[in-house]
Amino acid sequence: MTPRRRRPPPRPPRRRTRHRPRGSATRGAACSGASQRGIRCRARPQPTIDDGSHAGTPRTTDYRQGVVSETPPDHDAAGDAGAGSGLESERARRSARLAELRDAGVEPYPYRFDRTHTLTEVRERWGDLEAGTETDEAVAVAGRIMLRRDSGKLVFATVRDRSGEIQLFVSKAVVGDDAFADVKELDLGDWVGVHGTVMTTRKGELSVKVERVALLAKAVRPLPDKWHGLADTDTRFRQRYADLIVNAEARRTFEIRHAVIASFRRTLTERGFIEVETPVLHTEAGGALARPFVTHHNTLDLDLYLRIALELHLKRLIVGGMERVFEIGRIFRNEGISTRHNPEFTMMELYQAFGDMTDVMAITEELIVIAARDALGTTVIEIAGEPVDLAEPWPRARLVDLASEAIGDEVHPSQPVEHLRAIADRLDVRWEPQWGGGKLVEELFEATAESSLVRPTFVTGHPTEISPLARTDRTDPWLTERFELFVDRRELANGYSELNDPAEQRERFEAEQAAKDAGDATRGTVDEDYLRALEYGMPPTGGLGIGMDRVAMLLAGVDTIKEVILFPTLRPEVF
């Protein structure tokens, strides 16, 4: 069992993403959202509804009576609102409670609350109090009410802040009748600020003995099931806020993601890299082979592309003498969506002057190993069910050798295309006539060898044809000094010795342009400004790109990119 499987004890294992996509919270949300705007829930062709006058519509009438502004703030109204059930009556009941508070002169959405401790700080400081201890230590804490246990003249509530949870101990005898009644009116999901003293119960549960409770924000909408949380992946991603409230696994995943990115920044800064920010809006979409998103600037009346890579601007900075630069930024590719692909994703790219491919391979290993240590406290993770120690050296193998071995026949981009096409046909690999030997060899590699790369592996020596920005291999003119890092059959990183000869770069660009003109939309164009930059002289340089989402996936142990992106791209919800 690896540490990353650690879960808070009281909860059962959260379901992994793919099982049972059940329930349809989306609809519920859609309903209430719509009714706020006076639109009838579940849009059916029913033209009499959308005129805003709901009085004659039986199904919408009853719960509407409870809505704040229309409700006389007394208990009867709250009672009426609570009659019936379902989301709308629940929202009405909670809203009516808001109105009552306002009427009583209480601001249900105060501006601030000064706390003395986070909940984990309380636990750290008083965690070893013996059972049945009362202290005079006054604290002010804040959090969301997650659970409540009501036993007559005592109420126990579990509140949670970002750091952790703690129990509130509310005694009628301590707070008085009125305040006790107010506490009983609190709902699961409400944010509260609490003044009290630290104590432990007879069974030893560390608690805050409440003296005063202030409502910090009312939850008008009920929380998902307190035990099962949300199961429907659609709802989890669309309503990430709700997912984060009820799903500890999701919170943990994004903590890991944060730790990984923070770790990268720290490591690179320590090694003399400067963090920069380059344009997202490009006039040419270069640096990778991918379809771009197109957008438009009105005043300039100019079509622009969202960047598909960071590469070309960063290398301009190497020309400018910045020597070591990196950027962690969002990239956009107008391609398919899958468990491994989101249209926008986060890439880290770095460039190091005076180095080559071997330097950036070393940095790749270092970055990921240190990130694992920082995020998980260990370098041992589980990949495809097997424990793998990332700290062990990662094997390196040439792409052509891996492909040849998997095929059982030597392949190399220098071979006649007919020969390579015949092998492709034999292996049922589909090819296109404009592909040269390099592209064919890459396709053969992907079809045969790639799926066996589970443990971290550097694949090196990609054909020149598919690597227009990488420097030619010093021992083989058909290949480049390039590597890709594969882990769990996924490409995680890509780096090379950067091509810095402006004349050769122009030839490569022209080949890209020709391929694009021939109909391959993913291919590149001639970037004249970049060529001009190279003409000023770019020192020998090693460059690297790492897909941060995929590193986060690897270290968080999740198998869908949507699990590491807070708000993944989805079709718009129908309200």
Place this chain on the structure above:
RNA sequence: GCGCCUCUAGCUCAACGGCAGAGCAGUGGACUCUUAAUCCAUUGGUUCAGGGUUCGAAUCCCUGGGGGCGCACCA
């Protein structure tokens, strides 16, 4: 884009051609040491939408919508 799967109360799930149900949440009540508190009572449904088959449809068929998975594209 193609194939397969899926959608039932606010949430988690039953019912699989014959009266739409449970747990949680909510509501009313009991309880001064609970831990998903417990106990008693109880509200809540256009079964994703539309059409069809049938005496009868949540269930079978068709169309549409959302989502998931696989393939393709890519990182």
